[in-house]
Each structure stands twice: as C-alpha cells, then as structure tokens.
Amino acid sequence: MLLAALCCLPLLEFGAEGLRGWSQVLVYPGAFRAQRHEHDEDTGVLHEYDEDLIGESWEFGPLVLSWDDVAAEAGSPHEGFNVVVHEMAHKLDALDQAMDGTPPLPAAWQRAWARDFQAAYEALCARVDAGEETVIDPYAAEAPEEFFAVTSEYHFSAPAVLAAAMPEVASHLRRFYGESPL
Template identity: 50%
Template sequence: MPGHWWQTLRAHLEPVPVADPLWRRALVACPLARRLDPERQQRLRKLAALFLARKQFHALAGAVLDDYWRLLIAMQACLPALHQGTASLRGWREVLVYPGEFKVRRSHHDGHAGGATEGGEAPDGEATERGPLVLSLADVQLDLEQPWDGYNVVVHEMAHKLDMLDGPPDGVPPLVDIPRRRWIEQFQLACARLANASRDCPDNPIDRYAAESASEYFAVVSELHYSQPSLLRQAEPAIAALLEAFYGRSPAEGCEPPGFCRSR
C-alpha cells in the first residue's frame, strides 16, 4: 500500500481537478480566461489546479479567502505561464493576500555615508526571487471588474516571477525560440524611448513607472499585452510582437476600449 510520501508526491504531480461548478463560476468572473479558446481554457484549468496544489495561500490582515478567490488568483497567475508550461511555476511556494494595499519596508544602502536607511511604501503587489507572491485582494477584484484598462496586478507580479526564473530580475525571462539578443535590444530601445519621452505626452499607453528598470518595463508591458494589446502594438510594435511570441495571443484582442488606461 503506498505510503504518505507517495500520496503527497502524486497530489503534487497529479492535483485534484477543479470541480465543474467552481470552474464555471470563476470563468464567469474572469473575462481574460473566459475569452480563451476551449483548448487553452482546458490547459488553464489544469495549470490552475497544479498552482493550487503547489502554492500555499495565506490570508493576512483580515483578508478573507475561499476556494473561489484562490481559484480566481490562480487562473490569472497561470495565464502568463500558460505558453511556458508547468516548469514556469517553479522556485517559490507561497501567495500572501492582503485585503488592500500593504506596507513594505525597504532598506536602502548609502554608499557614500556608509549606512542604510529604511523607507516605507504601500504597493498593491510584490514578487521577490524565491519569495512569496504578495497581492492586494482589492486590486485583484478591481482588475476582474475592469479587465481592459491596461492594468493587472497578478499578471504584473507573475511577469516578475517569470523574469526571475533564471536569476535576479533583468527584464529577460528564459526564452525559447526567441533570440535573446533581439529581445534585449528591442526592450532596451523601447525602455529608453519611454524614459526620454515628454512627461506630458498623453498618447503613450505605457506607464512611466515602466522606465524605472528593465524588469519593471517587462512587467508593465506584460499587463498591456493581456489588457490593451492594440494600444501596445501602436506604441511599441516590436515589443508587442515579442510578447505575443512569448505569451501567445492575448485574450483581450478586440475587447479593450480605445485610448483608456487606468493610472497607477
């Protein structure tokens, strides 16, 4: 008779499928998943079940999580991983969920003064190498209600997770069938264009926050790929093409309203 270790390993490799009523309910609430073709929906369902089996969810600061909300988070987290496969979920184990924005304390080293100071900020998501995926439940809910507005916190943080699969974040995730040099060159050029653009330019859908680093640029344009691909294509056609090759065709094609992007 198989021991406990074998049962645990089997559950890890062959997770319990998502029940039909729960899947149908979550599919109604998640437009990004609902617009996938049936074949990709089935792959997403299996990958989400694997995500739920491998990741430990923790509700913090009064957040309330049930199977429905865990599945909605898993579905959105697995969308960027759908084209990459199960291996793209490796390297971390926990999902921390706060009810809203959460306080993060960061240390900043001052090389000239030889010391470190700490500052606080209140993000709506965070991802660190081998650390947890941290999310604001309020922002997850808003993204489900406004799926075509240029913003998706789960996609943003999962892009960081994909970026960190091969080391510290640098805006270059592990690539298959995409020339690494081409990726780096096009992203460097696009990030420089954004950094040098006039701050009062209203026509660029890419949030200026993306210019902070190559890693943030990749995460921000990943959000646009899943929520406003046509605007991304107008602003940066080479980046849009690379992301389509990396993630697959966006489920938002033909849905997003023209010219609208929720600001951070």
C-alpha cells in the same frame, strides 16, 4: 478561482516550469505596507522607509497581492493594469536567477529581445524624463524589469494599445506568452 485563473494566464506557454522556485501566494485584503532598507554605498547611509504596495514578487519567495486591487482590475480588464500579471511577469523574469527584464530565452531570441526592449525602454524613459504624456504607464520607466512587467500587463489587458505604442515589444510578448485572450 479568479486569482488562480489570473496567475495561470501568463503561464499558459510554460506550464509548471513557470512555477519553478516558489510555491506561495499571500493575499492581503487591501494595499499593504513593506519596510524597505537601502544602503547608499557612496555615503554609507542606511535609508529606512515604509512603502505602500498592491503587489510584490520576491525572487525566491511568495507572490504577495492586494485582493482589493485584484478584484478591481478584474472588473475593468481593458485599462492596461493587472497586478497579478505584473507580479507573475517578475516571477518569469527571475527564472534565470536575474530579475532584469529578460526572462530565460534561447540565445538568438535573447539578442533580438534585448535590442528591441532596450530601444523601447530608452524611448519611454526619454519621454518620461521630458515630462511628456505616455500611452504606456510611466512606471515602466523605473527599471528594465518593471518595463517587462508593465508591458506584460498591457499584453494581457490592452494588447492593441501596446501594439500601437511599441510594435516590436508587442511582437516579442506575443511570441513569449502566446496571443492575448482579448
């Protein structure tokens, strides 16, 4: 029941439309290892490595989660972390066939979203690159799609922190997801 409730939280404004294109949730008892392959176009070298994960969202595949982390985060929901919300945000982001940090939005809102999210993302990246402490998890600086997923976590688990740190982003996420239940 806990997992189902957490998965539905980001979908309250979307209903079944938020589930379009996928139908599976895989749950591992704990963190899991995924094999990665990255091809360096410049050198032609293929890099292979393993990565330990607590969650993953495949664009056209399942949602994959670590139960240990789902349960632990449910016990401390005000810390700005929620792997289920994070991965569900990726699913919503992918609804327009592009996991790029911008979910499907009306055109006028998309322009404002892109402007405000880009400015906040670039500011966070600059602070992270300078080695400064950040209120928002520095993982959000990895890529625009991670920025959207991480700020979505804050919207649901620490909305006051997000609103103080990034008021424009918080405003867009309130409009997108609805008010946080916290």
